[in-house]
Amino acid sequence: MDVTALRRETPGCAHRVHLNNAGAGLLSRRTLETMTAHLELEARIGGYEAATERTRDIEETYALVAELVGGKARDVALFDNATHAWQAAFYSLAFGPGDRILTGRSEYGSNVLAYLQVAQRTGAEVVVVPDDEHGQLDVTALANLIDERTKLVGVSHVPTGGGLVNPAAGIGRVTRSAGVPFLLDATQSVGQFPVDVHAIGCDMLTATGRKFLRGPRGTGFLWVGPRMLDRLEPHVNETAASVWDGKRGFTWREGARRFGTWEMGYAGVLGLGSAVRQALDLGLDAIGERATALGAALRERIDAVPGARTYDLGRERCAIVTAKVDGVAAADVKAELTRHGINVTVTPPEQSLFDTEDRGVHPLVRLSPHYYNTEDELDRAVDVLTGLARRGQPR
């Protein structure tokens, strides 16, 4: 990987040490230009006319997303974010009293809120599968919990607030043999390392464009396995979802497009296509190797600082690093890093309540490098943490 060239093609690298790829990755110049060119075209010739002119590239985005996760273009729907993509799948499942939704301790906050709403509405039950000794979802416990009441297993592959990689393929083996639908929230993993729906064995997968994929904000997608499609009734209907074919009748459209909406921001769709193409060109194996190695190097360096430590769970870890400096609030650590031109975020406790109630460690500072970051940038962040740790411990 030619990191120097990749950095030259990433305008943000000239201005910031960007360690917030779990928030939003930096756009490449090619992706930026793809989007601005389309906005210019819309302004010049009209929005509908611009979309017509770029029909082939718009369609290509579905094929590229499919290739990225190992599926087919007809099984992909595009959305304005990962949350709406996930909701399109989840709210299309039917639940009744006594049905069970199994999830993990690291499930994304919005997903848990949706589970709780549906539980309240239908009398279904939400069951949290315990972690194993590594702090990842316990696959054996999951297998033991699954019974005829289980209508869904919903898991976040990589949580928003930590470096853990859940054993998705192990979960897939269990759900497949039990015949239970498996909805994988792969928002933090897609674009960070290889994610393949068949290797994992999930039935539905969702992700965002803007994080490790380096696509634009306001984009996301859903992949639905062909066998799952007929078991879902799209929770909303509109002209993109179905054909009104009699005064009283309609027919769902082919494939996963039935979950989408007619109106879309095509500059974003084209930008997403550009970002996915770049990830595929670079190779997800190479991307994953470098991102994960930078995460591990950063973790090691922070843990070597007296008065600082990391809090990432799991046997397998990724490029997300969560840390704390003794005696300094996470928000103050973030502010100091910002002062040095280093972008990070803080994990909100209320968005990972299962983990918050279990470990009580949030808020943590979240540093998330990507393949275009350098070891030197990691050192700059660690230097700031070192300075804070010294000041934070006058005792």
Ligand SMILES: *Cc1c(COP(=O)(O)O)cnc(C)c1O
């Ligand atoms: C960011 C995130 C989401 C939500 O993605 P949006 O595109 O903001 O809707 C969902 N799940 C996880 C694990 C995330 O980190």
